[in-house]
Amino acid sequence: MPLSPPPPSSSPRQAAIQELRRGTQLAELLRQQVELIPEPNRRHAAAVNVGEISMAMESSLSILQSQMEHPFSEPEVMAAALTAHSDGGTSGERNGGPVARTRKVRVRHRPGRGRPAAGDELPIKEILTEAPENDRFHWRKYGEKNILYSEYPRLYYKCGYSDDHKCPAKKYVQQQSNSYPPIFLVTLINEHTCDALFRDDEPIISSSSSGSSQVLDFTKASLSSPLH
DNA sequence: AGGATTTGACCTTT
DNA sequence: AAAGGTCAAATCCT
Numbered sequence: 001m002p003l004s005p006p007p008p009s010s011s012p013r014q015a016a017i018q019e020l021r022r023g024t025q026l027a028e029l030l031r032q033q034v035e036l037i038p039e040p041n042r043r044h045a046a047a048v049n050v051g052e053i054s055m056a057m058e059s060s061l062s063i064l065q066s067q068m069e070h071p072f073s074e075p076e077v078m079a080a081a082l083t084a085h086s087d088g089g090t091s092g093e094r095n096g097g098p099v100a101r102t103r104k105v106r107v108r109h110r111p112g113r114g115r116p117a118a119g120d121e122l123p124i125k126e127i128l129t130e131a132p133e134n135d136r137f138h139w140r141k142y143g144e145k146n147i148l149y150s151e152y153p154r155l156y157y158k159c160g161y162s163d164d165h166k167c168p169a170k171k172y173v174q175q176q177s178n179s180y181p182p183i184f185l186v187t188l189i190n191e192h193t194c195d196a197l198f199r200d201d202e203p204i205i206s207s208s209s210s211g212s213s214q215v216l217d218f219t220k221a222s223l224s225s226p227l228h
Numbered sequence: 229a230g231g232a233t234t235t236g237a238c239c240t241t242t
Numbered sequence: 243a244a245a246g247g248t249c250a251a252a253t254c255c256t
Contacts, residue, residue, distance in 0.1 A: 141233060143248060
């Protein structure tokens with residue numbers, strides 16, 4: 001609490017440009033998915049729409065970028081709002097009270113922490129889905145981060161058998177929009193080495209008998225409360 | 229009680 | 243220095 005975060009160095013316009021770039025990437029992702037639509041008519045119609053989206057992104061981008069030459073100072077409020085929930089209190093206090101969390105003794109510098117060397121963790125697959133919990137793997141959440149200029153946090157999961165079977169599979173889940181149903185970008189990292197062990201199709205038991213129902217619960221606050 | 233989740237600290241990369 | 247990814251103590255939930 002003694003620290004106040006330094007002001008963001010980028011302008012709101014930069015933030016918007018970043019968002020548009022991300023939108024462009026997502027449109028490209030969507031375009032690839034559209035290719036998989038079997039019926040030619042529907043595929044073509046969807047492709048046209050995706051093209052429209054891409055063009056809208058690009059024209060917005062060029063508008064914003066041409067305005068960069070005229071430095072109209074804009075209130076910093078937007079940037080502040082955009083980064084507001086990236087500070088400390090990600091989801092407020094729980095019922096009890098403030099949790100003074102002091103990380104005590106930490107084993108010193110151990111290599112292999114934080115992000116591994118780039119390119120170390122491929123293959124990476126990206127999937128847009130409205131049901132990120134709908135693979136039949138067992139995931140254990142190990143982190144959550146607010147991503148700069150993103151409205152929704154990114155959730156970090158690793159395979160539930162990462163300890164038992166040294167399974168290296170991970171996935172990141174991030175909500176992309178507050179549309180209904182919401183769309184999630186799921187990034188898969190590493191293949192499941194436990195796949196062979198559990199791939200026999202276990203029917204997904206979603207009946208009334210409440211077994212272990214906490215594997216992936218996306219109804220939690222972080223995902224279901226859009227900002228406005 | 230024990231497993232799963234939360235969340236600030238800590239670490240690496242950019 | 244900032245951003246993103248991971249760890250792990252505290253907490254929640256069954």
